[in-house]
Amino acid sequence: MSATYSFRPDVPKHVQIAAELRAQITAGKLSPRLPIPSEPTLMQTYGVARDTARKAVAVLRDEGYITTVKGMGSFVRDKRDWPSGRPGA
Amino acid sequence: MSATYSFRPDVPKHVQIAAELRAQITAGKLSPRLPIPSEPTLMQTYGVARDTARKAVAVLRDEGYITTVKGMGSFVRDKRDWPSGRPGA
DNA sequence: AGATATTTGTTCGTATGTATC
DNA sequence: GGATACATACGAACAAATATC
Numbered sequence: 001m002s003a004t005y006s007f008r009p010d011v012p013k014h015v016q017i018a019a020e021l022r023a024q025i026t027a028g029k030l031s032p033r034l035p036i037p038s039e040p041t042l043m044q045t046y047g048v049a050r051d052t053a054r055k056a057v058a059v060l061r062d063e064g065y066i067t068t069v070k071g072m073g074s075f076v077r078d079k080r081d082w083p084s085g086r087p088g089a
Numbered sequence: 090m091s092a093t094y095s096f097r098p099d100v101p102k103h104v105q106i107a108a109e110l111r112a113q114i115t116a117g118k119l120s121p122r123l124p125i126p127s128e129p130t131l132m133q134t135y136g137v138a139r140d141t142a143r144k145a146v147a148v149l150r151d152e153g154y155i156t157t158v159k160g161m162g163s164f165v166r167d168k169r170d171w172p173s174g175r176p177g178a
Numbered sequence: 179a180g181a182t183a184t185t186t187g188t189t190c191g192t193a194t195g196t197a198t199c
Numbered sequence: 200g201g202a203t204a205c206a207t208a209c210g211a212a213c214a215a216a217t218a219t220c
Contacts, residue, residue: 124189161188163190
């Protein structure tokens with residue numbers, strides 16, 4: 001069985017996972033030195049396919065929260081690169 | 090903004106995309122060594138969903154113009170396998 | 179140098195649901 | 200009912216970059 005994770009209906013899983021990760025990032029719970037949870041880790045943590053895990057990561061990358069390095073992982077970027085960190089706002 | 094592509098009404102998108110690719114194949118603009126545009130590429134080029142891109146590729150595969158390999162892509166087949174290459178015609 | 183493991187990148191295959199015409 | 204078209208989601212295979220041993 002394994003409850004893995006409770007997803008809300010009518011909201012794409014990758015969006016919900018992205019929201020979780022975004023919250024952890026903005027809360028400073030993820031070190032900029034270490035990579036965020038890898039795709040395999042996200043797959044197991046949330047009980048989803050790689051496709052879904054990758055989409056979640058893509059959301060945060062598009063938003064500017066993280067940067068991804070092939071063969072390494074994704075890393076949290078400087079706060080200035082975050083959506084809420086834009087000076088002109 | 091990218092105009093993506095101008096589709097004609099009353100003609101299925103996948104049929105129009107297939108026609109484009111067929112023209113490129115018969116014109117020898119696609120090397121048999123390299124795969125034809127991938128599904129993601131077709132999606133972006135024509136601004137359609139994967140479903141539609143796959144249907145276009147399926148048309149050419151059914152016609153004998155290409156052969157598809159999982160994880161690799163679709164490749165142009167020998168002219169003898171094309172509809173116009175049938176000797177009995 | 180070489181081999182292995184980990185991780186991301188890319189590609190096709192399949193199924194389901196929704197909406198529209 | 201059927202065809203078109205989009206989005207979501209899982210599976211599978213291969214490729215490439217990185218790190219470690």
